[in-house]
């Protein structure tokens with residue numbers, strides 16, 4: 001696992017390090033890291049570096065300074081470097097002098113910059129970093145657009161300019177990077193807008209001891225694989241945690257089949273189903289013990305409730321029954337809507353081991369959702385007293401105690417109907433196995449996204465295909481944990 005820190009925290013950590021290191025040393029180290037990545041990109045894309053053309057889009061702050069010093073390093077390796085200065089009077093003096101001394105070309109008119117970008121092999125985006133405010137200004141945007149139009153790959157310095165460093169929300173015109181080089185610590189943009197950043201390289205500039213505990217965590221395969229529940233020699237079907245699924249309806253039996261099947265594939269042991277899709281569930285998953293009502297279901301260690309349930313009185317009663325059982329509960333889809341509608345259901349859930357898994361629309365029914373998805377999810381968890389998983393390309397999970405994780409999906413294949421039902425079955429099974437809701441959510445989101453990649457393998461995959469790929473995904477993360 002690794003941490004993510006806010007730009008403000010990174011700036012605060014930089015201060016003491018800057019104070020005890022020679023002037024400019026940090027920036028030089030950062031710039032060498034940028035140059036290394038740029039050289040590797042040039043070599044990979046063009047087969048060499050000498051004589052290749054790199055354009056540095058240079059803002060007036062320290063981000064621009066990084067770019068100029070990286071240009072200096074590239075010149076020393078024989079690269080033809082042109083710096084386009086967006087604020088010629090305020091360009092980083094030492095960086096600019098160094099680049100000029102190495103015979104780097106410097107232009108200031110935007111049209112000359114655009115012409116240079118058109119002919120470039122690679123662009124370095126050193127327009128703005130953590131000091132960004134608002135979307136890109138027009139001249140900067142013109143240059144960023146020129147790179148996109150010409151199809152020239154961009155290496156972003158610290159962050160892709162025009163994308164909000166804290167929320168990851170891209171401005172109307174903003175940089176789409178092929179790779180990003182960041183310094184000291186990863187920032188929220190790198191995981192909330194991962195597709196905008198490309199692969200992120202972290203350059204160590206010695207901030208480690210100065211950083212506070214990470215406000216946001218990202219799980220990696222070994223974290224998930226090591227926690228995935230598997231049967232021990234002394235186990236039987238009951239001891240591993242029985243999961244109950246209260247989902248589906250006459251109108252939506254598919255949701256029950258997807259959730260119950262996913263639960264059966266996620267962990268060993270046993271799955272019970274309670275609801276009006278019992279026949280369909282039995283037909284698809286003969287190992288699932290299916291009954292018509294929660295009351296008849298028998299003992300379970302956690303409930304999944306909500307997918308396809310309906311939001312009528314019967315649905316509300318089912319949710320109330322499940323919450324009254326006092327067990328861990330995963331509430332998804334219609335169960336989230338019902339929580340939004342009924343204060344007494346929210347009261348039952350508050351403080352209990354409940355995990356809710358809304359998409360943005362469902363989230364807005366229980367809490368306020370702003371562009372700051374991490375902040376919104378953290379607040380919702382604290383206010384509702386339950387763990388919240390906000391779905392999307394980057395999944396955000398917050399526990400009421402303030403722990404937050406983000407899972408950046410490696411692809412968007414999950415954007416298809418029914419995949420949320422699969423996720424609920426997986427997360428519910430992990431709750432039944434005894435994982436705390438935050439870990440259950442994080443591990444489920446990870447394996448779910450991996451299953452989508454395996455199931456898709458380059459072509460669209462429906463939710464049932466994602467469900468079928470769960471064993472391969474679990475196998476893969478367990479393998480990576482060895």
Ligand SMILES: NC(=O)C1=CN([C@@H]2O[C@H](COP(=O)(O)OP(=O)(O)OC[C@H]3O[C@@H](n4cnc5c(N)ncnc54)[C@H](OP(=O)(O)O)[C@@H]3O)[C@@H](O)[C@H]2O)[C@@H](O)CC1
Pocket residue numbers: 014018026027030059060061062063064066087127128129130131132133134135136137140157158159162183205
């Ligand atoms: N501290 C350190 O030791 C180290 C710091 N490091 C580096 O410093 C970076 C932070 O530098 P920073 O604080 O100087 O701010 P920075 O990101 O360059 O932005 C300010 C400039 O951008 C401009 N600008 C603002 N918004 C804009 C927009 N929307 N569109 C266009 N322009 C916009 C703004 O213009 P102004 O408002 O002044 O006119 C000003 O000129 C950090 O990301 C990392 O790369 C590394 O070297 C490691 C060591």
Ligand SMILES: Nc1ncnc2c1ncn2[C@@H]1O[C@H](COP(=O)(O)OP(=O)(O)O)[C@@H](O)[C@H]1O
Pocket residue numbers: 333359390391392393394395409411412413414415416417418419420421422423448
């Ligand atoms: N663009 C995307 N990239 C990656 N994952 C996505 C994307 N859009 C949706 N997802 C994921 O797909 C799933 C969709 O769930 P949900 O909206 O509940 O669908 P349904 O209700 O049809 O089952 C969630 O896990 C969500 O995080």
Ligand SMILES: [K+]
Pocket residue numbers: 063125126127128129156157158159160161
């Ligand atoms: K940048």
